[in-house]
Amino acid sequence: MTIASVDRTIQLITTGETVGSTCSPDLATAPWEFDSGTPGYGPGSSMGDVIPTGSPRQGELPERYRTAFTEELRASIRAAKETLGDRVLVLGHFYQRDEVLQHADFVGDSFQLAQAARSHPEAEAIVFCGVHFMAETADLLSGPEQAVILPNLAAGCSMADMADIDSVTECWEQLEDLYGTEPDADGRVPVIPVTYMNSSAALKGFCGEHGGIVCTSSNAETVLEWAFERGQRVLFFPDQHLGRNTAKAMGVSLEQMPMWNPRKPLGGSTAEELDDARVILWHGFCSVHRRFTVDQIATARIEHPGVRVIVHPECPMPVVDAADEYGSTDYIRKAIAAAPAGSTFAIGTEINLVQRLAAQHPEHTIFCLDPVVCPCSTMYRIHSGYLAWVLEGLVGTAERPAEVINRITVSADVAGHALVALERMLAAKPPASVVEPVETPVVAAPGVSRADTVVSAEA
Known part of the structure; x- marks a missing residue:
């Protein structure tokens, strides 16, 4: 029978109870073992990526959550959710471990879950079982009185970290020096910034401020068409592969897609190469998908x-x-x-x-x-122990008043521009002839989700 739980698969491989291999023996170790150690993304697909200085770090998880058995944590989470009712909304990304996802009210990709956050104003707290940029987007699209919580602050994203606001701003200034800022005879500006959803709120804000837009993996072509209508070129960040694959399918030649390496003058290209460019690709990538x-x-x-x-x-x-x-x-x-x-x-x-x-x-x-079991390092930092901790914090006890733990907020000066870029994305619709069914997150039944059903079936 197929085992849905990757965590269980890793434990079986580590103990020799099943045949297989993992990319790191540390995957069998609880994620809190890495919270207070050397900064990094943790074991898994991104463990070789260099984490930026000053990245969020998670403090020590209380001992009772570190030592509790799986069934104890499951019972604690369900009891807290029952007590909180509609006051809390738990969102779970597709890449989460099943032991966490079984408690999600909605399961989906980053944008689907942000939409779920936006459509549930009754929730006082939104617990986002994903990574940091996703929680930021949920904060942007939810109400100001709603608290967005990331169970483990160390759950970042190595690809999102490959493009930071300082590097992108410096790139933009060099491009402005090269191209100028005046539109052509058709009214198209020299360059339009496009950021993938997998980026910080600051970069979404940069795009909003500079006439740009956000895209997802499912609407990247529509967004690039939007950008080409308004700009002679596109600066696409942080994922080079999504940009290259999408633009190539649209007929853009590889010669018209130079790479921008922020550590090199003019990104490592000549002025002539940049002048001929249609899509300038940022030197970023997803370590999960680069393994294939x-x-x-x-x-x-x-x-x-x-x-x-x-x-x-x-x-x-x-x-x-x-x-x-x-x-x-x-x-x-x-x-x-x-x-x-x-x-x-x-x-x-x-x-x-x-x-x-x-x-x-x-x-x-x-x-x-990939026959090697190697989950997303940062998604794997979310564990049911952290989920139980933040949910029970919202409930409170006689000895400890209710509190919001690990709240994620986007500053007002960034949020305004970031929302502009997100709204532009929402307004960019594909032609009616190619519109796909609306993507909606999987909705869990009360007290149980699709992932939980899988867990029950394999037990």
């Missing part, structure tokens, strides 16, 4: 004739080119759900989602392209 390779696809096709290979657009271009299809997490979910029984899928995205899809669809054969 063309060789893995070739092996999957040999071992599983007729396999359908679907990868995320954050994967490198050769991997996307070698796959049968590429698309967002929502695209992948819908493709699997619509396939005839007996289909075989090799999926290039985060292992928590892949294993959950395999458990939810026993009528198919579904496996991750």
Whole structure:
């Protein structure tokens, strides 16, 4: 039977009870063991990335949450949610471990969950089981009286950290010196900034202030069309692969997509190369999706004739080119759900989602392209111990008054411009002929979610 829980899979591999390998033996260690140590993203796909100085760090988790058994934590979380009722909304990203996701009221990608936050003004607190930039976006789209909580402050995003406001501002100034600021005869400005949803609120604010926009993995082409109508070129950050794959599919040549490395003058390109550019790509990437390779696809096709290979657009271009299809997490979910029984899928995205899809669809054969179990380092920093801690903090006790722990707030000076960029994204609709079904997060039934159903089925 397929095991949905990646954490359980890692424990079985570590103890030798099942065959397999992980990218780090430390994955079997509780995440709080890394909170007070050397700053880093933690074990997993991003462990080799350098974390910026001053990144948020999580203080010590109280002992009772560190020593509690899984069932104790589960009972504590459910009791706290029952007490709080509609006053709390728990959001869970697709890449979260199942032990956390089973308690989510909504399950989805970062933007779907931000929309869920926006549509529930009755919640006094929104607990976002994801990473820092997602909680920031939820704070931007929720009401000012609502508190957005990130259970573990160390849950950041290495890709989002690869583009910071100082580096992007310096890049922008160099581009203005090169291109000037005057529009052409068609009224298009020299360059439009576009930031991926996986970025800080400060960069969303930068785009809002400079005539730019935000995109997601599912609407990146529509957003680039919007930008090309208004600008001669696009500065796309922080993920080079999403930008390259999307622009290539739109007919932009690779020669017209120079890379901007913030550590080099003019990003490492010549003035002529930048002048000919249509999309300037930032030197950023997702360490989860960079793990997938063309060789893995070739092996999957040999071992599983007729396999359908679907990868995320954050994967490198050769991997996307070698796959049968590429698309967002929502695209992948819908493709699997619509396939005839007996289909075989090799999926290039985060292992928590892949294993959950395999458990939810026993009528198919579904496996991750990468045979090494290596979850998103930062998503893996969220544990049910942290979730129980912040929820019980909201409830309070006779000895300890209720409190909001780990609140995430975006300053007013950033929020105004960031909201402008987000609203532009919401207003950029694809043509009616290509509009896909509205992407909505999975809604959990009262007291139980889809992930919880999977856990119950495997028990």
